[in-house]
Amino acid sequence: MSVLFTHEPVVNKSRSITANRLIVHGASMDDACTALEAVADDWPAKNTIILSLKGFPLDATLAEWGLTENILIDLPASFLARPEGVQLARKLAERRTGLCISGISAGTALPDGIPSRFGLIDARVSPTAFSKAGLPLAVGLDDVASFKLAMDAGFSGATGWFFLHNKPQGKQPEPASANILHILRLIMDEADISEIEQALKRDISVSYSLLRYVNSAALGLSVEIQSFRQAVTMLGYKQLRKWLSLMLIKSSKNPESQALMQAAITRGRLMEVLGQEYFDKRECDNLFIAGAFSLLDLLLETELAALLDNMHLPDPIADALLRREGAYAPFLNLAIASENDPAQIANHALELGVTSKALNRAVLTALAYAEEMRAV
Numbered sequence: 001m002s003v004l005f006t007h008e009p010v011v012n013k014s015r016s017i018t019a020n021r022l023i024v025h026g027a028s029m030d031d032a033c034t035a036l037e038a039v040a041d042d043w044p045a046k047n048t049i050i051l052s053l054k055g056f057p058l059d060a061t062l063a064e065w066g067l068t069e070n071i072l073i074d075l076p077a078s079f080l081a082r083p084e085g086v087q088l089a090r091k092l093a094e095r096r097t098g099l100c101i102s103g104i105s106a107g108t109a110l111p112d113g114i115p116s117r118f119g120l121i122d123a124r125v126s127p128t129a130f131s132k133a134g135l136p137l138a139v140g141l142d143d144v145a146s147f148k149l150a151m152d153a154g155f156s157g158a159t160g161w162f163f164l165h166n167k168p169q170g171k172q173p174e175p176a177s178a179n180i181l182h183i184l185r186l187i188m189d190e191a192d193i194s195e196i197e198q199a200l201k202r203d204i205s206v207s208y209s210l211l212r213y214v215n216s217a218a219l220g221l222s223v224e225i226q227s228f229r230q231a232v233t234m235l236g237y238k239q240l241r242k243w244l245s246l247m248l249i250k251s252s253k254n255p256e257s258q259a260l261m262q263a264a265i266t267r268g269r270l271m272e273v274l275g276q277e278y279f280d281k282r283e284c285d286n287l288f289i290a291g292a293f294s295l296l297d298l299l300l301e302t303e304l305a306a307l308l309d310n311m312h313l314p315d316p317i318a319d320a321l322l323r324r325e326g327a328y329a330p331f332l333n334l335a336i337a338s339e340n341d342p343a344q345i346a347n348h349a350l351e352l353g354v355t356s357k358a359l360n361r362a363v364l365t366a367l368a369y370a371e372e373m374r375a376v
Contacts, residue, residue, distance in 0.1 A: 002027055003035035004342045004349075005360045007266075007367060009259060010050065010118075010137060011147075012157040016258040019048035020367055021074070021159050025342040029053070029061040036065065039361045043068055044368035050074050050100050050118065050159075059084070063091040072098035072117055077108045089114045101133045120159060123150045144256060161339055163256040164263070166298060173300045173307065177251045179203040181310055184244045188312045193232050200228045206247060213243060238285055245289050246373060252299040260299050262370045263339075268292030270338065270366035271331040274354060283316075290317045290328045291335050338363055 003026040010019035026032040032053055043049075045068075052074035053062075062073065073092055079085035080101065089099060090113075098117050101110065105122040110132045119133025123146065127136030138150035141162035150158060173181065183199045183206065200207045207228060214225045214234060225231050232240060245268075249261050268291030275287040293313075297304040308318055319326030324333065330352050337344035338359070349359050 002031050004345050004356055005363045006338055006340055006342055007363060008160050010157060010159045011259050013151050015256050017262045019050060021050040021052055023052045023054055025054050026056055028056050029059050033061060033065045038357050039364055042361045042364040044364060047371045060088055063088060072100045074100045074102045076103040077101055078103055080111055086111050104130055104133055127154045163259050173302050174253050177300050180206060180244060180248045180251055185312055187237055187241045190237060193229055196232055197228045242285050245292055249292055249299055254299055254301055260295050264292045264295040265370040265373050266366045267294055267335040269369040270335045270362050273362040273365050274331055286314055286317055287328055287331055290320045290332055294321060294332060
């Protein structure tokens with residue numbers, strides 16, 4: 001596989017994902033540009049993308065590639081220390097292409113006159129020493145505690161997966177989450193509509209959100225749905241199960257919930273898209289749930305096994321989440337690898353017979369979908 005994408009979030013001080021860093025791993029600039037052009041139709045249109053290129057030297061070819069408006073090009077500080085780096089940066093700036101400078105650490109010297117929006121700076125050094133790099137984003141963080149220290153030190157945000165490294169506390173889920181778990185269990189058990197209707201009536205927040213969803217422009221119904229029974233009947237158990245899964249993820253009170261939620265939805269959508277060549281629609285819905293629930297323990301700060309015990313999930317989902325076994329496990333492994341491990345991506349993709357183009361397209365589709373779901 002010549003070109004592969006990995007991704008990581010850019011998190012602001014409020015711990016929300018405000019952009020994504022797309023890292024293109026390849027052997028040459030020509031290969032990278034070809035791979036990017038092949039998935040141009042799937043490019044996320046809303047959120048900012050920091051485009052980083054790894055594994056090959058940068059050159060002027062980058063200035064000729066048709067860049068979209070929401071892209072910032074990542075130029076390493078070591079590259080900007082050479083005349084060709086400064087020349088490329090100025091060409092990109094003339095085209096009004098946003099820039100980001102990476103690889104900044106103690107002792108790094110930055111050239112003057114390079115209009116960078118962000119600087120990716122080693123979290124161990126003071127960001128105030130690199131004001132020419134733009135807004136300082138911390139890199140190399142280990143966990144949420146180190147994120148807090150970096151923000152106190154003057155960083156404006158961070159990039160990376162540090163928020164995935166906490167451990168759940170083992171307590172019971174919050175009441176809001178417990179209510180959704182109960183309704184979701186009824187759906188999983190295919191309970192009678194009247195029983196589901198009564199459970200919805202006991203949760204004002206969920207029932208309001210459900211009616212707002214079914215009457216939204218996204219579904220495009222010609223008549224207004226006013227009862228829970230109508231809503232359940234119209235959606236059907238399969239679609240309602242997926243919607244409730246999203247609501248469960250959004251019910252988290254964890255301070256990192258916004259970042260975790262988008263990461264979870266990205267995993268789920270990536271698995272769902274890749275699974276379309278292998279499974280029917282119901283199985284693809286299950287793949288989404290498996291991916292989205294892979295971070296449920298962090299979101300709800302509860303041991304995953306205890307959460308799944310109360311949900312009566314299909315065996316393939318539980319097998320993938322608890323034991324990394326079964327038909328869904330290779331897709332979950334691939335989704336996780338796409339976050340930071342190109343070597344493992346290649347191995348898992350080969351195992352499934354997924355091409356690099358299909359995988360790269362799925363990554364972009366998943367990022368765009370997670371951004372859209374934030375507003376649902």
